[in-house]
Amino acid sequence: MADKLIIFDTTLRDGEQSPGASMTRDEKLRIARQLERLRVDVIEAGFAASSNGDFEAVQAIANAIKDSTVCSLSRANDRDISRAAEALKGANSGRIHTFIATSPLHMEKKLRMTPEQVLEQAKQSVRFARNLVADVEFSPEDGYRSDMDFLCQVLEAVIAEGATTINVPDTVGYAVPELYGQFIKTLRERIPNSDKAIWSVHCHNDLGMAVANSLAGVKLGGARQVECTINGLGERAGNCSLEEIVMAVKTRKDYFGLEMNIDPVHIVAASRMVSQTTGFVVQPNKAVVGANAFAHASGIHQDGVLKARDTYEIMRAEDVGWSNNKIVLGKLSGRNAFKQRLQELGVMLESESELNAAFTRFKELADRKSEIFDEDILALVSEESVTQDKEQYAFVSLTQHSETGERPQASIVFTVSGKEVHGKSDGNGPVDASLKAIESIVDSGAEMVLYSVNAISGSTESQGEVTVRLQNSGRVVNGVGADPDIIVASAKAYLSALNKLQSKADRVAAQG
Ligand code: KIV
Ligand code: ZN
Numbered sequence: 001m002a003d004k005l006i007i008f009d010t011t012l013r014d015g016e017q018s019p020g021a022s023m024t025r026d027e028k029l030r031i032a033r034q035l036e037r038l039r040v041d042v043i044e045a046g047f048a049a050s051s052n053g054d055f056e057a058v059q060a061i062a063n064a065i066k067d068s069t070v071c072s073l074s075r076a077n078d079r080d081i082s083r084a085a086e087a088l089k090g091a092n093s094g095r096i097h098t099f100i101a102t103s104p105l106h107m108e109k110k111l112r113m114t115p116e117q118v119l120e121q122a123k124q125s126v127r128f129a130r131n132l133v134a135d136v137e138f139s140p141e142d143g144y145r146s147d148m149d150f151l152c153q154v155l156e157a158v159i160a161e162g163a164t165t166i167n168v169p170d171t172v173g174y175a176v177p178e179l180y181g182q183f184i185k186t187l188r189e190r191i192p193n194s195d196k197a198i199w200s201v202h203c204h205n206d207l208g209m210a211v212a213n214s215l216a217g218v219k220l221g222g223a224r225q226v227e228c229t230i231n232g233l234g235e236r237a238g239n240c241s242l243e244e245i246v247m248a249v250k251t252r253k254d255y256f257g258l259e260m261n262i263d264p265v266h267i268v269a270a271s272r273m274v275s276q277t278t279g280f281v282v283q284p285n286k287a288v289v290g291a292n293a294f295a296h297a298s299g300i301h302q303d304g305v306l307k308a309r310d311t312y313e314i315m316r317a318e319d320v321g322w323s324n325n326k327i328v329l330g331k332l333s334g335r336n337a338f339k340q341r342l343q344e345l346g347v348m349l350e351s352e353s354e355l356n357a358a359f360t361r362f363k364e365l366a367d368r369k370s371e372i373f374d375e376d377i378l379a380l381v382s383e384e385s386v387t388q389d390k391e392q393y394a395f396v397s398l399t400q401h402s403e404t405g406e407r408p409q410a411s412i413v414f415t416v417s418g419k420e421v422h423g424k425s426d427g428n429g430p431v432d433a434s435l436k437a438i439e440s441i442v443d444s445g446a447e448m449v450l451y452s453v454n455a456i457s458g459s460t461e462s463q464g465e466v467t468v469r470l471q472n473s474g475r476v477v478n479g480v481g482a483d484p485d486i487i488v489a490s491a492k493a494y495l496s497a498l499n500k501l502q503s504k505a506d507r508v509a510a511q512g
Contacts, residue, residue, distance in 0.1 A: 001129055005218065005249060005258040006225040008200065009035050009056075009242055010044040011274060012057070012223040013073050015233035020450075020469045024503060025057040031230075032061040032272050033348060036068050038266040040242075042095060044227075047073040047491025055320045058084070062091035069135065076125035079272040085132040095135040097167070098125045100406035102140035102154055105146065108344070115150055122483035123157050130162035137165040139202065144170040144183060152190050159193045163224060166197045170213060173206025173237060177216035200225035203240045210240035215248060217510060219256060230274040231282055231289065243288040243320070251315055269345050270320030272378045279467035279478030279493075281454050288320055294376060321345075323374050331366035335359050337375075343373055347381050369463070369484050375456040376463055379482035391499040393442070395492045400430045410434040412491060431490045438494055446472040453486055466493040470501055477501050 010343070012028050015021060028045065035043050045061040046054040062070045070091045074080035100111070100122050107113055113121070122138065129136045139160045140146055156167055168184055175183070184201065188194045201217035203210040210232065217223040232241030246264055249256045263484035271289035275282050284291045288311050294317040304311035329341060338359050342349065351356045361380050366372055394415045402408035410433035411424045423441040427433030431451075450469035455462045464486035468479045479497025483489040 003258050004224065005256075005260050006041045006198065006200075007041040007148045007242065007246065007260060007262055008042040008044065008071075008225050008227045008230075009229065010202075010227050010239065011035070011229040011233055011242075012061075013044040013046050014227075014235070015229040015237050015274070015278075016046070016275060018233055018278070018280070018474040019234045019235075021233060021280060022500065023277055024500075025053065025060055027277045028057045029060050029064060031270075031273055031277065033067055034270045034336040035230075036065050037348075038270055039261045039262070040055060040068055041261055042071050042225075044073060044097065048087035049074055049080040054086050055083060055182065058087040059090065062088045066092050069093040069095050069099050069139070073097045073099070074129075076100040076121050078125075078128055079131045081125060081132065085129075088133065091136070094133055095137055095165075096129045096133050096286070097139065098129055099139035099141050099169075100125070101142050102146040102151055103142035105145065105255060106142045111238055119150075119154055119157060122154050123161050124471045126158045126161040126163045132198060134164070136163050137200070138163040139167040139169050142171040142179065143168040144175050145172070148183075148186065148190075149256075151353065155187065156193060159191070159197050163197055165200050166194075167200035167202050167225070168217070169202040170204060170210075173210065173215045175203065176207075176209060177212045178220070180213040181216030181220025184217045184223050187336035188222055188257060197458075198225055199223040200227060201240075202227040204234065205237040205239065208237070208260060210238070211244045211248065214240045214245060215256075215415045218249075218258070230270050231280065233280060233287070241287075243271060247288050247315055247320065263317075264320050266321055267380065269347065272375070274467070276379060276480055278483075279469065279480045281452060281465075281467060286319075288315075294315075294322060299432040327379070328367070329362070329372045330370060331363070333366070333372075338362055341374075342381065343375060345378060347378070349381070356482075359416050363490045365484075372460070373456070373462070376482075379456055379465060382397060391496075392502050393495040393498050395488070395495055396420060398434060398488050398491055400434055400487055402430045402433075408409045408433045410437045410487075412437040414438065414491075414495060419453065430487050435494050438491065439500075442498060442499065444470075444472065444498055446470040446498070449476070450478075451490075453489070456482060463488045466490045468499040470494075472501055475501060484511045 032043055045058040048055045048058045058072045072084035072086040072087055079348055084096045085163050107118055126138055138429045201214045201223045203213040227246050228240040228242040228245050230242050232238040246262050249258055250392045282289055301312045396413040398412045400410035408430045409426050413422050421441050423437040425433050425436035425440050427436045449471050452467045454465045456465050463482045463484050466489040475495050477500035479493045481489045481492025
């Protein structure tokens with residue numbers, strides 16, 4: 001049997017821990033479906049015991065996903081593990097991932113536990129989890145900074161209790177490739193029952209080496225599972241990026257010699273979906289999924305690629321889902337052409353009514369913009385899905401006036417729980433005036449910590465995509481809005497961020 005690398009995606013759990021990246025249950029479900037299309041082996045859907053919202057998201061994903069294993073994180077205690085098992089009940093294939101810190105620093109300062117207590121709790125938790133599900137992963141948090149002898153003792157004990165996967169996190173992104181690879185190798189060599197579990201790597205990107213460290217864990221250490229996120233989303237500098245791992249292992253099969261289940265043609269759509277849902281823009285020079293990843297600007301390169309593509313290209317853009325045919329639709333395109341293009345982009349709308357609503361918006365956009373690019377369609381669909389989530393605030397219309405030497409004025413109409421309201425304000429610029437017009441009604445008390453504009457398809461004809469990050473009472477959220485008019489896009493992004501703040505506040509209130 002071919003040697004296989006398991007791809008474990010944690011966008012919906014570790015990725016979501018990134019400030020502002022929190023997602024609603026329906027957003028997570030959409031991303032989970034895209035991950036299933038991408039054929040990831042394991043989807044870590046959330047941390048069921050952390051909130052009612054997370055529990056519901058894990059449960060919904062467990063019920064909907066058929067082809068990937070669905071996993072919930074849980075701390076190493078009976079309550080968390082029981083909640084995870086409960087949320088995973090409907091899964092075709094469910095996994096409990098339990099963890100406890102093992103580094104001297106974490107045990108002493110964070111857990112205030114002795115190594116003996118940590119060892120006991122790790123064993124007890126894996127035993128408890130194995131009575132509920134057959135597939136149990138154990139992670140020693142801050143594993144890479146743990147004492148080797150102690151780590152060997154803990155990992156040998158949890159394998160004896162039935163852990164089926166052992167994941168070794170570099171929680172703070174401190175590792176370097178050779179040492180991390182050697183670390184995994186030493187663990188596997190020293191632990192007598194190491195062959196009873198699959199070994200997994202989980203690297204953070206604080207020093208920009210998460211992908212390199214993970215690959216070293218695979219090549220030198222013999223790990224056969226990589227934990228990663230779409231676009232490398234994650235706390236601080238992020239996690240190991242799925243698209244980079246997958247394409248490295250695939251492109252350099254000569255070196256790694258490993259098979260994967262992944263169907264890379266869905267990578268770009270997954271990247272877009274995660275970026276548009278979370279408001280974390282992908283840098284243009286990001287490997288595989290950045291706008292420039294396959295663009296050749298220099299004359300020498302262009303000439304070479306035209307003569308023989310592999311002079312300067314090691315992967316084919318189409319293989320990861322970049323379409324050759326960029327201009328796809330226009331105002332004369334029909335519903336079937338629209339539906340087919342959505343399918344080609346890997347977007348499945350859940351119902352006919354969602355498709356109809358998206359098509360209506362496509363026609364509205366096509367009236368204002370002659371060429372509709374794939375990027376426009378993806379933005380439109382992700383906005384459509386957000387609108388379907390019955391949000392508290394929804395954009396209706398905006399007028400604004402700005403003139404050199406005059407203070408800009410804006411009037412906005414939007415709905416609050418379905419009822420139309422009108423706001424007016426002036427401001428430093430038209431965007432400022434429009435957002436203040438919203439605040440003249442909402443008075444949210446939120447502080448704006450980030451505002452960014454991106455041209456979706458790279459020309460002045462394109463839609464502007466705006467991300468707004470708001471902070472209130474310790475909660476941080478991102479809102480995203482797209483429109484050919486960037487002032488309207490800004491208002492939509494602001495309302496979307498207010499909706500997220502509201503839904504977070506509701507979730508906190510529901511937990512008591
Ligand atoms: O980085 C980390 O240590 C984690 C564990 C919970 C697996 O995310
Ligand atoms: Zn992590």
